[in-house]
Amino acid sequence: MSNHIVTSYDTDLQNLRRSIAEMGGIAEKMMDEAATALVRRDSALAQAVIAADQRLDALQREIEERSILLIARRQPMAIDLRETISAIRVSGDLERIGDLAKNIAKRAVAISDQVQPQKIVVGVQHMSELVQEQLKDVLDAYATQNVVAAHDVWERDGSIDALYTSLFRELLTYMMEDPRNISFCTHLLFCAKNVERIGDHTTNIAETIHYLATGETLPTDRPKNDRSSQTTVEPPAPQNPAA
């Protein structure tokens, strides 16, 4: 009987893992397609990203519900309890990643008919590719419970924050150069911010993997290199000093 219960709990955990993996796959695809829609000005692809978010929301609710019931019914201890709590946390992060990818897709639609110098979009795309790699690596680390790989993701996030800060400066400079750049550069700024926040959620997942494996919580004061909220850019000297 006791053996039966143990086996059944394992099945429940395996099902949770499977649902998390499904969420991870959807989130990765949404992020990839949102970035592609932005670069190619592909409104149809962007709409597909927007539509995909519903499934992610539904899965997150389902995982949360199943996890809580599992805790209440089975009173798991130690590693089993941690795995169930981790499922709740990771599904929450993946749901937020989906929201952010959806927001990028909405902005891709908004600026799809605007003439944009391609080199500006390329910066956002590059940043997005780095974060997609982070997301892939952290999902692999979660599936294999690889703490070393999770730490690696956690530490790499600093370089994404630094990239975001430099992109922030660059976009502000383009806006100052020509007021016709302002509308779409503003949307690109928000897209870049969304990508940076997706990066933060991948580090949250890395922290959850650390907790899952060790039972301990990483310090909350991860060194951040996002200086954009402290950054201002001066416009070039006015062409008409009398103005």
Added chain:
Amino acid sequence: MSNHIVTSYDTDLQNLRRSIAEMGGIAEKMMDEAATALVRRDSALAQAVIAADQRLDALQREIEERSILLIARRQPMAIDLRETISAIRVSGDLERIGDLAKNIAKRAVAISDQVQPQKIVVGVQHMSELVQEQLKDVLDAYATQNVVAAHDVWERDGSIDALYTSLFRELLTYMMEDPRNISFCTHLLFCAKNVERIGDHTTNIAETIHYLATGETLPTDRPKNDRSSQTTVEPPAPQNPAA
């Protein structure tokens, strides 16, 4: 014995409620002070907001931990289980509200030495006041388990989204009028976006109150009036058409 356990569970729940109330008080204060720091260009006040966030993070971790242990140890049913799950959710939303207020405070520091037309900041302040009211009302509704008041907050969020969209347009127009406005208007745009997201978290709390009282989940497709991600603004006709 059974009576003892019941009483003790009530005590645990009361302690959770008290911690949530403490979080709510800190989040309200942070939001109020972040907006004041922005309007008055008060860097010292902004630094106080930034420092306050740590306590909120610590409380959130503590509430989550205590709630999960409560579920595992006591196997609560029905309303008691829902109240414990609600504590986890609400503390998560309050922690995010603190992060957003902290980000506003950081931007207040960044632009404190810039000359800003006061009327631009006033729009963000007005929006912030509306959201502070929402936050206060939803925390009261949570403390008194008042579902009607929670629904009221949930429905009012649409007007905040609409206000944000109009502020978004206005800020873009200021940026187009004068490149010297671009840096601080960009920070104000992010501040306004943060306020709008705080509004979203108050509606999440309203949804949790509905779930707590009824055991049912509100539909995920709340009508949204935030059209900013679909909004672009055209610059005025160029003064020098040859440029």
